[in-house]
Amino acid sequence: MTILPSIVRDEYISYVRLEKNYSVYTVLEYENDVEAFLSFLEGEGLTDLNEVTYPVARLYVTTLYDNGLSRATISRKISSVRSFYKFANARYDINDNAFRALHHPKKEERLPAFFYEEEMEQLFSACVGEDKKSLRDYAILEMLYATGIRVSELTSIRLGDIDNHLGIVMIMGKGRKERYVPFGSFAQSALDEFREKSRLLLMKQKEHDFLFVNLRGDPLTNRGVRHILNGMMEKASLHSKIYPHMIRHSFATHLLAAGADLRSVQELLGHSHLSSTQVYTHITKEHLRKTYMNTHPRA
Incomplete structure (x- = not known):
């Protein structure tokens, strides 16, 4: 039986809000990241989370780069979707290999700005x-x-x-x-x-x-x-x-x-x-x- 991505998304957001007890801002980031990923899947004609293979995950990351996002933002989005898939695997036995094998982009060497x-x-x-x-x-x-x-x-x-x-x-x-x-x-x-x-x-x-x-x-x-x-x-x-x-x-x-x-x-x-x-x-x-x-x- 195919589990609708939207159902897994809603349960996941409830999980990070109530069980993980993340801050309102952090929950919103997770929600936006997962929603953006699901919109990408919809655009690719994918309706089953199990259909996401490593090449699909790589294509998603390439799309993020094409949109001009920073490496730090892309790394965060990968972490969000990886966490989402880990949850989906634990609850619905959905294959999470695609994002587990995905590497984070190398961090930019940018030092925090400060006041003298x-x-x-x-x-x-x-x-x-x-x-x-x-x-x-x-x-x-x-x-x-x-x-x-x-x-x-x-x-x-x-x-x-x-x-x-x-x-x-x-x-x-x-x-x-x-x-x-x-x-x-x-x-x-x-x-x-x-x-x-x-x-x-x-x-x-x-x-x-x-x-x-x-x-x-x-x-x-x-x-x-x-x-x-x-x-x-x-x-x-x-x-x-x-x-x-x-x-x-x-x-x-x-x-x-x-x-x-x-x-x-x-x-x-x-x-x-x-x-x-x-x-x-x-x-x-x-x-x-x-x-x-x-x-x-x-x-």
């Missing part, structure tokens, strides 16, 4: 102010830079997650893993000012315990944080393109450049594997090399 310390100071100066919005934005920037947390982790912080006495915040990371991250006196002062002078005004009598809120009093979204950061960039007259992870990259790079050990930075970032953190050592080495070449008289 002088640029971070420009960002901080750009959002100084006593109005409720400026106090909130300043506290957001301080927390991102002080902790290196992801934007999705920032927007999930609730009032009870912060321990003012110890100067730590409980973060719910990827895979619903909890970790405690310290923050310093600068972030502490910014948070205190925000909560005392700004948050209640922004709340507009709405009731929830999320720390950061938008101008309507609702919990701040990831998209809202990106908008705020873009506004800071304009005020600071910094012309490079910003994305929220740049502050996370800056956090890790500045710690390692100042002598922090790799394992500690791994814990702070919430990386499961040390290899994810090691990329920042390449950044600091390259930074040192450029500094040497630009400043040493006999370079």
Whole structure:
């Protein structure tokens, strides 16, 4: 009996959402990747998942390259479909050899972008102010830079997650893993000012315990944080393109450049594997090399 691909897809998405407990964003990525693959099969006239052979899988990857996707995106899509087939094999005994044998494209050697310390100071100066919005934005920037947390982790912080006495915040990371991250006196002062002078005004009598809120009093979204950061960039007259992870990259790079050990930075970032953190050592080495070449008289 042929199992409709759409049925397997729906069951798989329920599986990653409920049993694997992935974040909303991760589930959406899996859903989009699998849907794109099934659309490809439909275009090729294939209606049975068992009909997908290795040549078909290779053709799919070739199509992704033809669409101009990056190697990282293609690698993620292969992982998504491979995981989908592994699930289909376990539940319906559908042959998953095609994607199990497929190799990931070689990763591009591209180092994460980050801000230099002088640029971070420009960002901080750009959002100084006593109005409720400026106090909130300043506290957001301080927390991102002080902790290196992801934007999705920032927007999930609730009032009870912060321990003012110890100067730590409980973060719910990827895979619903909890970790405690310290923050310093600068972030502490910014948070205190925000909560005392700004948050209640922004709340507009709405009731929830999320720390950061938008101008309507609702919990701040990831998209809202990106908008705020873009506004800071304009005020600071910094012309490079910003994305929220740049502050996370800056956090890790500045710690390692100042002598922090790799394992500690791994814990702070919430990386499961040390290899994810090691990329920042390449950044600091390259930074040192450029500094040497630009400043040493006999370079």
